[in-house]
Amino acid sequence: MDNIYILTGQLGCGKTTFVYNLLKEKMNAAGIITITENEKRYLLSLHSGEKHPLEVEGNYAGEVYLIGKYVFYVSSFDWAEEQIKAIDFSKIDYFVLDELGCLEENKFGFYNSLPEAVKKLENTNTKGIFVVRESSLSTICSFLGVPQNIAYTKDNFPQI
DSSP states (O other), X not given: OTTEEEEEEOTTSSHHHHHHHHHHTOSSEEEEEEEEETTEEEEEETTTOOEEEOBOOSOOOSOEEEETTEEEEHHHHHHHHHHHHTOOGGXXXXXXXXXXXXXXXXTXXXXXXXXXXXXXXXXXXXXXXXXXXXXXXXXXXXXXXXOGGGEEOTTTOOOO
């Protein structure tokens, strides 16, 4: 697929900032990115502007994903999946999903959203940007059904 792009790099190298800055110039973008505000992480819907807390704080009795020292709300990813389902890919130029990594390797996080997003991209001219943690690149490319040679760093990312 020539409309899928993988942006990869190590933790904290500026992948999200790069893609956010790239897309803020593009008027017709949709998808989910992870943002940090006041040291708290949120999922941000680019098309609706809504955000949803990502990491569990304090005591929480609901379902969670536990990866290392991090605890994430399952409901955050359920919310993101609904946001992605609501996107009309024929009406956008860019779709982004940030960030794919350990959760998805364990079939959590955005894992359930990946097949639908790829299918929608196959049937449109929309450019899909998937932000992938470098350590998860091989597995995520397999999930997406794309070769690793379409993976770029922020230093060699093509102009799209």
